[in-house]
Amino acid sequence: MTNKPVLELKNVSKTYTIKQGLFGKPKPLRALNDVSLNLQHGEVLGLVGESGCGKSTLAKILLGLEAPSEGQVLVDGQALAGQDRIALSRRIQPIFQDPYSSLNPRKSIEDIITLPLRVHGIGDSASRDRELHKMLDIVGLPARVARSYPSQMSGGQRQRVAIARALIMKPEIVICDEPTSALDVSVQSQILNLLADLRAEFGLTYLFISHNLAVVEHLATRVAVMYLGRIVEEADVATLFETARHPYSRALLASVLTPDPDMGVPDTQLGAAYPNPIAPPSGCAFHPRCAKVMPHCSRIAPWPVPTSDGHVECHLYDQQPLQAAS
């Protein structure tokens, strides 16, 4: 494992414009706000955070599917903008959140999964067919589905098709956006074991976006926590799950539902002051919901405070030097 980032975001921001009301003026929505992030060769970076905080936007920018409004994306230290798309897609493959909209409804499953091979002119039809059946087997789909169409499959079956399509190229980097949320737990565990095996065998690198923290804890080596377009905490997986620092990270961990029938749904203690991305709160974006809010949190935006294995962006930690894993 080298320490050179294979993918890098440098001060990336992304702003969308949305219309306010029927006749209102368009307003900017800052989906990513000056985000810097490294993906090291061979690591699994888990990305977690509130729904709508910008995780998929970040993934799309890393894949070159959306251009950043500001900042830079680097692949092996080279600017992504201007690099050959086809060559890149051989190295970086996505697995998306919504398997329905990412599969062409008019193509058979066979065509969908082998498309990357055909685009890159890899193999002949016999070898492509072998690869197809190998992938179907790996993702736990019977060979008989090859001739089916996406509309004839269940949600989880479609997601497995998307996974097979991404992995058939043996990419170096896989950007996974909620890859297993549509799957039953037995298929999920199969896919997670597969992702781990591929990493051990071929040194694959993953960005793994998931709302399932148990899965992130299981697979990730490092975790980044996002809140409203910012990465508010970054740490090794053990640190984050054992001694999370940011109050939002702690709220996330406290909301995990373990399969315990004696317990009800916990109160998140976060209140309903959901942040409005068009008019983000002043100071620290999390302050209206924070259990540890201090007077200056609403006035001064926090800045990243380096820790032994990452950073945390919270005024609780920027007064005095941080103790390692306090």
Place this chain on the structure above:
Amino acid sequence: MNDAPLLSVRGLTLDIPTSGGTLHAVRGIDFDLNRGETLCIVGESGSGKSLTSLALMGLLAPKIRRTAVRMTFDGTDLQKASRRQLRQLRGDRMSMIFQEPMTSLNPAYTIGDQLTETLLLHKKVSRAKARARAIELLEKVGITAAESRLSQYPHQLSGGLRQRVMIAMALMCEPELIIADEPTTALDVTIQAQILRLLVDLQREMNMALILITHDLGVVARVADKVAVMYAGELVETGPASAIFRNPAHPYTRGLINCIPVPGRNERGARLGTIPGIVPSLVGEVTGCPFRGRCDQRVAICDTAAPLRRLPDGHEFRCVHPDGHRHEEVTA
């Protein structure tokens, strides 16, 4: 009438003609649901959970053949109901939250149009009232800037926002039954917890019945009154949530529980439990226990039989073994 279940289903069967023969996607399922109760359906991907809910809502594709011994909603026979009656029921008294929001939100209309449509259709309210209700519900499901979201189109929302729009839409008419197909998969855990609390509260307030389809056994454990485990078109185990989690009887249910990563139980990064093998084809005739090909408790008679076993407290499962475990003495 008050003691009768709100929803009663017996022998629901769904057959789909395919080029290779008939796919027996759902093979005779039975359940009852009372007002104020939550039934969670879990199970293997492709086992027929979504089709079952579409069948209840009368929204199946025309080519899918549905038969049932009984399928009633508050005494109304859903099999005999006319299209008009069904349309009347849907959205007003029973509503559905679909698994994939993108397929059920119309990309050409704004969120606001889609939210107010059902209310304008079923209840005599003004446009302004409908709009106000839409904003109120969007706020309840945790969407801020609700007013400006109304003029957005589905593709401009994140996955979780779309899912919450669907949830708000299902609640617009205060239905008596909600069928929610994976309603919280695209949501982070804090919002998931808040939405589940909202559903549970509304359910208490309005004595609403809830069918929740989910792969998340954590959600099931925390909200279900009853659990139904589906495999290959059958309910292989049903019962009170506490019984299913404490004494899972069917080998498939035990396998499922064993697959979830549980902090503390699994070492970080260690391999997870799996259920080897794949689901049998349901095309053509299906005999015996559908799980036998993957089951570590299999014996010879599993090829032909999977009898229904009854345990105390309405806990039932289908297996040749009286307690779901193979013992040496079992023979034909």
